[in-house]
Amino acid sequence: MNVAVIGGGMAGMEFVRHAYKLPVEITLIEPKPVMVCQALLPELLSGKVDEDSLCADIGEFCCKTGVEFVRDRAKCIENGLVITEKGKQVEYDLVVLAVGAETNYYGIEGAERTHNVNTLEATLKTKKALNKAEDVIVVGSGITGVEVALELAEMGFNVRLVECMDRILPTFSPKVSNFVYNIMKKEGIDVRTSSAVFKVEKDGVVTNRGKIFGDMVIWCAGLKPSKFVEYLDIPKEKGWIKVDEFLRAGRAFAIGDCAFVKIDEKIATKTALEAEMQAKHVAENIKRFLKGERLARYRIRSSIDKPIAMIMLAKNRAILVYKGVTVFRPMRLIYKIKKLAIERFLRSFI
Ligand SMILES: Cc1cc2nc3c(=O)[nH]c(=O)nc-3n(C[C@H](O)[C@H](O)[C@H](O)COP(=O)(O)OP(=O)(O)OC[C@H]3O[C@@H](n4cnc5c(N)ncnc54)[C@H](O)[C@@H]3O)c2cc1C
Known part of the structure; x- marks a missing residue:
């Protein structure tokens, strides 16, 4: 066959x-x-x-x-x-x-000219563009947006995170959102929730709450x-x-x-x-x-209502969301476990 x-x-x-x-x-x-x-x-x-x-x-x-x-x-x-x-x-x-x-730009004017981290090539391009930037706007606060914003803050960029919903990480529980929000505030990230981007311009993004200025925009707002x-x-x-x-x-x-x-x-x-x-x-x-046997039904492990995720929070930190339970500490150990799991996964292809 x-x-x-x-x-x-x-x-x-x-x-x-x-x-x-x-x-x-x-x-x-x-x-x-x-x-x-x-x-x-x-x-x-x-x-x-x-x-x-x-x-x-x-x-x-x-x-x-x-x-x-x-x-x-x-x-x-x-x-x-x-x-x-x-x-x-x-x-x-x-x-x-x-x-x-693929990256979803939702037909928003100018969005296709933004940067992203959805592929290796796009990330390398984004990394290069960062050389000329100081103020970076990250659009979308799912896992990718949050991780990118915190990495950039650790690198010393002024970061503005823009989210159209009323809290970051909107697909997770409010407890997770609040925990990560507090870390972001401590790291100096300017978090703008309830702000829907409807246009991307050379010097920033236009939202329903006014213009947010920045040197470059990293689009982490969704897939299609x-x-x-x-x-x-x-x-x-x-x-x-x-x-x-x-x-x-x-x-x-x-x-x-x-x-x-x-x-x-x-x-x-x-x-x-x-x-x-x-x-x-x-x-x-x-x-x-x-073998001529009946096919087996699939069992979903990580569903939208009960996701499983390890969210990296820069500075070698991560938290674990396991269905209804969130493990907030020890963040360095959770980070290490995530890195080990990835290493192990990649090694299985050598
Ligand atoms: C920045 C980022 C961070 C992430 N972090 C996490 C995380 O921490 N934890 C987690 O669980 N998930 C994470 N994810 C999601 C996870 O990476 C994806 O769910 C996973 O890669 C999906 O695997 P896939 O094979 O379906 O898609 P991909 O890994 O994207 O692979 C699709 C492949 O198909 C190829 N392809 C596309 N079109 C064609 C075509 N017409 N013909 C032939 N080939 C084609 C592409 O070149 C690509 O290699 C993250 C995703 C991103 C972008």
């Missing part, structure tokens, strides 16, 4: 790691040479980690595991073929979609499905690939950020943990399928 995997990010690579020993021929289609652990991108910005320590070489891993690596971007899938931008055609019996997500997903003729929910309880979307499987996973009224978060678990689950379901 030929299995095509589209996307060699965390979900795609983790799928390959779990599936390469199965009696299937795997082809991984990914335009980039490395898998990037995005959780470390805020620390790449501040120079605490370098490029090498957050990447795994896809070509080497595929070579070691006997997986064919097509270094190209998938353009479309048609009649059992993945067609890439350079015109390569990959035949498959089963396709695993793991194409991640990629163009590739937009053109796929499969079930969707708000543009994301809608999967069933077996992580199937029509005749494909979809995992990681590109998938909308709703099971028993719970919706999976778009996190590394979920990407890893979904990847492992699909590999196991393919194994069951090959």
